[in-house]
Amino acid sequence: MRVMVLVKASEDSEQGNYAAHADEFAAMGKYNEELLKAGIMLAGEGLAPSSEGKRVAFGEDGGTRVIDGPFAEAKELVGGFWIWQVSSMEEAVEWLKRAPFKGTSVELRRIHEAADFEGQLPQEVLDAEQRLRAQSGQQP
Amino acid sequence: MSPEGAARRTVEAVWRIESARLIAGLARVTGDVGLAEDLAQDALVAALEQWPASGVPDNPGAWLTSVARRRYIDGVRRQVSFERKAQEIGRDLAEVADPMDEIEFDAHVEDDVLRLIFTACHPVLSRDARVALTLKLVAGLSTEQIARAFLVSTPTMAARVTRAKKTLGAARVPFEVPAGAELSPRLASVLEVVYLIFNEGYAATSGDSWTRAELCEEAMRLGRMLAALAPGEPEAHGLVALMEIQASRIPARTGPGGEMITLLDQDRGRWNRLLVTRGLASLARAVSLSGSEVSGPYVIQAALAACHARALVAADTDWTRIAILYRILGSLSPSPVIELNRAVAVSMADGPAAALPIVESLADDPALRHYHLLPSVRGDLLSRLGRTAEARAEFERAAAMTANAAERAHLLRRAAACAC
Numbered sequence: 170m171r172v173m174v175l176v177k178a179s180e181d182s183e184q185g186n187y188a189a190h191a192d193e194f195a196a197m198g199k200y201n202e203e204l205l206k207a208g209i210m211l212a213g214e215g216l217a218p219s220s221e222g223k224r225v226a227f228g229e230d231g232g233t234r235v236i237d238g239p240f241a242e243a244k245e246l247v248g249g250f251w252i253w254q255v256s257s258m259e260e261a262v263e264w265l266k267r268a269p270f271k272g273t274s275v276e277l278r279r280i281h282e283a284a285d286f287e288g289q290l291p292q293e294v295l296d297a298e299q300r301l302r303a304q305s306g307q308q309p
Numbered sequence: 310m311s312p313e314g315a316a317r318r319t320v321e322a323v324w325r326i327e328s329a330r331l332i333a334g335l336a337r338v339t340g341d342v343g344l345a346e347d348l349a350q351d352a353l354v355a356a357l358e359q360w361p362a363s364g365v366p367d368n369p370g371a372w373l374t375s376v377a378r379r380r381y382i383d384g385v386r387r388q389v390s391f392e393r394k395a396q397e398i399g400r401d402l403a404e405v406a407d408p409m410d411e412i413e414f415d416a417h418v419e420d421d422v423l424r425l426i427f428t429a430c431h432p433v434l435s436r437d438a439r440v441a442l443t444l445k446l447v448a449g450l451s452t453e454q455i456a457r458a459f460l461v462s463t464p465t466m467a468a469r470v471t472r473a474k475k476t477l478g479a480a481r482v483p484f485e486v487p488a489g490a491e492l493s494p495r496l497a498s499v500l501e502v503v504y505l506i507f508n509e510g511y512a513a514t515s516g517d518s519w520t521r522a523e524l525c526e527e528a529m530r531l532g533r534m535l536a537a538l539a540p541g542e543p544e545a546h547g548l549v550a551l552m553e554i555q556a557s558r559i560p561a562r563t564g565p566g567g568e569m570i571t572l573l574d575q576d577r578g579r580w581n582r583l584l585v586t587r588g589l590a591s592l593a594r595a596v597s598l599s600g601s602e603v604s605g606p607y608v609i610q611a612a613l614a615a616c617h618a619r620a621l622v623a624a625d626t627d628w629t630r631i632a633i634l635y636r637i638l639g640s641l642s643p644s645p646v647i648e649l650n651r652a653v654a655v656s657m658a659d660g661p662a663a664a665l666p667i668v669e670s671l672a673d674d675p676a677l678r679h680y681h682l683l684p685s686v687r688g689d690l691l692s693r694l695g696r697t698a699e700a701r702a703e704f705e706r707a708a709a710m711t712a713n714a715a716e717r718a719h720l721l722r723r724a725a726a727c728a729c
Contacts, residue, residue, distance in 0.1 A: 206537040207534060208529070208533030208537065252583070256322075256523075259319050259322035260322040260325050262319075263323050263369070264326060
């Protein structure tokens with residue numbers, strides 16, 4: 170199974186103030202290496218401050234409006250993520266407990282597999298979804 | 310879930326994470342993989358007894374290590390007291406106990422895990438034994454899980470593991486990563502074991518055996534471990550690339566009725582894009598390490614898989630390149646099956662007339678005598694050349710040779726189509 174690990178932004182990550190956290194960066198680098206050497210890490214990235222971000226708001230009529238960052242409430246923003254391949258949610262929890270975080274909460278969510286939708290959505294919808302994925306894969 | 314059940318699942322999760330490092334560290338200290346595994350199992354049993362009541366310790370890995378280490382020291386002490394006279398015990402205990410405290414169980418743990426992988430895959434063991442021991446010692450699977458995945462009884466699998474550990478002990482296999490001229494064949498043995506595990510799962514993914522399909526994930530995990538622990542080995546990255554690209558197709562390999570869908574007929578939108586991207590990146594790493602896309606059998610096979618992965622529709626496939634890669638693969642390890650695959654690629658690149666002589670040259674190969682794909686490919690080439698009567702005979706011959714009902718039906722349909 171695959172899980173996504175959602176890490177929250179902090180005041181400092183929102184400011185792009187990384188210099189003060191050199192030790193944490195080093196600890197996180199070591200942790201990432203452990204994930205790599207255990208063969209469970211499929212992907213992982215940190216996100217730039219929301220001041221570089223955009224939001225697109227959709228009205229009830231489907232109309233759109235673009236909102237520029239930064240966005241308020243750093244602790245409600247996603248600051249980074251991993252995708253792990255693990256044998257169970259318990260294993261993901263045990264891995265996450267080893268991460269060098271302090272004063273935050275980190276969320277684990279199972280990633281849907283195609284089989285989760287079978288029988289719940291009409292086949293045409295599933296097929297359209299798959300076509301979409303094929304197209305998104307066209308970008309190199 | 311009951312609290313006991315939850316605690317048990319947590320212990321199992323910790324075990325999955327810690328067991329390889331634990332066993333590897335103990336094996337370095339004791340020099341005996343079998344003993345190391347027994348000590349680690351003792352620690353697991355202790356955890357299963359204590360954690361449901363006491364809770365999971367803050368550092369579960371250190372907890373397991375200290376329990377296993379205490380068992381080992383107790384064992385050595387017992388041996389010492391057994392061998393020495395009663396009045397000497399006190400002094401000997403002091404002498405033995407002190408150096409034990411000095412042992413660094415955690416030092417070089419990653420080197421130890423690599424040693425463990427090479428030991429579990431030692432050529433002194435049969436393939437089945439290597440596969441079982443690798444899943445048990447390195448992947449941290451239980452004997453029950455391995456038995457279920459390989460469709461044998463738990464006692465049978467337990468006996469296989471025990472025998473393998475005894476064989477390693479009897480052969481005095483050193484706990485080390487081989488060096489020099491020995492490294493290449495030993496690495497090949499490790500890669501073979503990982504790919505065997507993958508294929509065991511991959512072959513099953515078209516059926517309904519969900520537990521066996523998990524073997525693909527285990528194999529990819531082992532392959533990634535190996536590539537991370539031995540990052541300079543192009544073939545390790547090549548194997549990871551091959552497995553990830555093949556696994557990316559799993560969602561597209563089965564139709565709604567559970568029937569197998571061949572590569573060219575698959576809906577490529579169902580391919581797992583993350584695995585495709587990762588596989589291509591692993592291949593690129595292998596190529597940059599060796600300077601070539603044809604440096605070893607796994608890199609070549611990954612390059613072949615990548616030709617399909619890069620084609621968004623089947624018609625975009627670079628068949629010329631595939632034919633060349635099969636030729637190189639066949640020159641490394643000559644095989645009539647590779648040659649037959651090359652014939653298919655040549656037929657796609659240059660037409661059926663160019664491919665037919667290759668297939669004809671395989672007609673008398675004893676290794677293909679019962680291989681239904683030989684007449685099936687020949688029938689396909691003949692039908693594309695308009696030689697329908699001959700094509701029909703080949704399809705019928707192929708249909709009679711396959712044990713797979715769906716495949717037989719498909720071949721008989723093609724035979725019938727030749728009659729028109």
